[in-house]
Amino acid sequence: MAERIWTAALVVIGDEILSGRTQDRNVAQIAVWLNAQGIRLAEVRVVADREEAIVEAVNALRARNDYLFTTGGIGPTHDDITVDAIAKALGVEVIVHPEARAVLEKHYATRGGLTEARLRMARVPEGAELIPNRMSGAPGIRHGSIFILAGVPHITAGMLDALTGTLEGGAPLVSRTIGCWVAESEVADLLRKAERDHPGVAIGSYPFFREGRVGANFVVRATETDAIDACVSSLVSALEGEGRTVVDGGI
Amino acid sequence: MAERIWTAALVVIGDEILSGRTQDRNVAQIAVWLNAQGIRLAEVRVVADREEAIVEAVNALRARNDYLFTTGGIGPTHDDITVDAIAKALGVEVIVHPEARAVLEKHYATRGGLTEARLRMARVPEGAELIPNRMSGAPGIRHGSIFILAGVPHITAGMLDALTGTLEGGAPLVSRTIGCWVAESEVADLLRKAERDHPGVAIGSYPFFREGRVGANFVVRATETDAIDACVSSLVSALEGEGRTVVDGGI
Structure with missing residues (x-):
């Protein structure tokens, strides 16, 4: 439930x-x-x-x-x-x-x-x-x-x-971030697929321009750590499958 | 009008x-x-x-x-x-x-x-x-x-x-700031009176705690420079009348 x-x-x-x-x-x-x-x-x-x-x-x-x-x-x-x-x-x-x-x-x-x-x-x-x-x-x-x-x-x-600690709440939203020196537009399909394959998980894509290069951080959010880990795994596989280097924790 | x-x-x-x-x-x-x-x-x-x-x-x-x-x-x-x-x-x-x-x-x-x-x-x-x-x-x-x-x-x-310059607008809101090493609560009545005496002018009071002392900046806003100047003048007179030092431009 x-x-x-x-x-x-x-x-x-x-x-x-x-x-x-x-x-x-x-x-x-x-x-x-x-x-x-x-x-x-x-x-x-x-x-x-x-x-x-x-x-x-x-x-x-x-x-x-x-x-x-x-x-x-x-x-x-x-x-x-x-x-x-x-x-x-x-x-x-x-x-x-x-x-x-x-x-x-x-x-x-x-x-x-x-x-x-x-x-x-x-x-x-x-x-x-x-x-x-x-x-x-x-x-x-x-x-x-x-x-x-x-x-x-x-x-x-x-x-x-x-x-602090006095308000009733639910499970905190947790997140993991991975980064990649890539234009987000090159991996848009791959991100969309990863989100669709993992219900309850939201992936945010945050592009940046630094040290003369474009890159993006992908923030994977959900209330369940297991769901986040599964989504991050498949994202990393997909990115590495295209020959890209993934930075755990973000760039 | x-x-x-x-x-x-x-x-x-x-x-x-x-x-x-x-x-x-x-x-x-x-x-x-x-x-x-x-x-x-x-x-x-x-x-x-x-x-x-x-x-x-x-x-x-x-x-x-x-x-x-x-x-x-x-x-x-x-x-x-x-x-x-x-x-x-x-x-x-x-x-x-x-x-x-x-x-x-x-x-x-x-x-x-x-x-x-x-x-x-x-x-x-x-x-x-x-x-x-x-x-x-x-x-x-x-x-x-x-x-x-x-x-x-x-x-x-x-x-x-x-x-820039392509949108129709009116007169920009202009502002002048004065500062005073005073707890805003000590001058609340004086601020209220100055605002009431100058229609079209709004006074914002922004307290701070710095260098071990409390102070406040007062931002006087209106579309008419004359109205601002008149309000600032009466504020400065009122503050100085209480023996306070006013810092033009704010602290």
């Missing part, structure tokens, strides 16, 4: 990503972390700091994924509207979380005290619990299957650490 | 982005390029190499933006399904573009000839024209307001170069 596949979606919130000012790093970081939890990142949307845009994305994606993550927009300034938008999407009130307030009071005790702006970071959609943040004062927020994380990548990373 | 704002959306197509294997660079690259054309990147979706996912994203986003860009999935291998998916979204046939075929025939004349796999790269949704690609054989594709670009960032860049 095919194992259940768990999926997550990610909404990246921030004008700075859409303007090109900031290079997003959270898609890749969260993708890798999710996979280790046995959860597949199925889709991502990047939206502006606009309430309607966030509400639309959150509601569309949470309806069809097991988990929904957001990054960005949970700081103390006027452009941090994620909590309000998600509360609206869920149809719940925004409340000040007593534990978050206590955390912030402690954090800011020696830093000028808990101002009204800082207290904004204790606001959560009603019914939420906190995700610890060892890097800075403001915690992340969990509301059921929704995870509201910081946008600054190293703070996001700390929140993911705190969540 | 408010000037018309031109918007574009981007669909990033590729399992390699969603698995975390590849760090996307095209969102930032295309955002910056679009802004120089006077077009704002309004939203981005990252979708898997699955036809239904691509069709859904393309149809949702082209309906509400002036332009739609896609990156990825236009190579010669089995996982390159972008052209078929977009043809399906548009309800048109896939045809072999005679000019693309000629380009590829010439490119591969000294590289083993035009195989069936390579000919896949000449396939376009009916009615499309080509976008020159000086980096490799396969051209990009334009179909009305839809632009189908390569996924490999330097090839994408070449296609953007070829498109």
Whole structure:
């Protein structure tokens, strides 16, 4: 019986990503972390700091994924509207979380005290619990299957650490990579055949141009190691049968 | 009268982005390029190499933006399904573009000839024209307001170069950045007030932790330089009025 596949979606919130000012790093970081939890990142949307845009994305994606993550927009300034938008999407009130307030009071005790702006970071959609943040004062927020994380990548990373092992998932997608100094167009048929011959296995082909030569890496993905090994074996045989040298692990 | 704002959306197509294997660079690259054309990147979706996912994203986003860009999935291998998916979204046939075929025939004349796999790269949704690609054989594709670009960032860049100045847009969004060694939570009210006092101007607040100290950059964005300058002036006065040192250009 095919194992259940768990999926997550990610909404990246921030004008700075859409303007090109900031290079997003959270898609890749969260993708890798999710996979280790046995959860597949199925889709991502990047939206502006606009309430309607966030509400639309959150509601569309949470309806069809097991988990929904957001990054960005949970700081103390006027452009941090994620909590309000998600509360609206869920149809719940925004409340000040007593534990978050206590955390912030402690954090800011020696830093000028808990101002009204800082207290904004204790606001959560009603019914939420906190995700610890060892890097800075403001915690992340969990509301059921929704995870509201910081946008600054190293703070996001700390929140993911705190969540590690707490989400139910399935078998992680595993992969093996082989590389070959070949134009992918010369081996397209061979790749297509290998994928067709091994159900449950997906082969990605990633060409590159390096040291004045073209080459490609082939990433073989599946949840079962046996299936990957079988597919890689037949790929290697087929490539070597054409007189090509295969580099295990990729080039 | 408010000037018309031109918007574009981007669909990033590729399992390699969603698995975390590849760090996307095209969102930032295309955002910056679009802004120089006077077009704002309004939203981005990252979708898997699955036809239904691509069709859904393309149809949702082209309906509400002036332009739609896609990156990825236009190579010669089995996982390159972008052209078929977009043809399906548009309800048109896939045809072999005679000019693309000629380009590829010439490119591969000294590289083993035009195989069936390579000919896949000449396939376009009916009615499309080509976008020159000086980096490799396969051209990009334009179909009305839809632009189908390569996924490999330097090839994408070449296609953007070829498109520079050919798309109608409005006034580019311009920005000025100032920086301050301050916790953004201490100046949240001041930022909110400055934004409220200057209609048409958006202020983004981007905190950082560097050299053992917290600071923040404030990015003031608008289409009118005068409006930006006025907003920056009042922000600087307000910050300096609190005895803070402002770094022009950001920290």
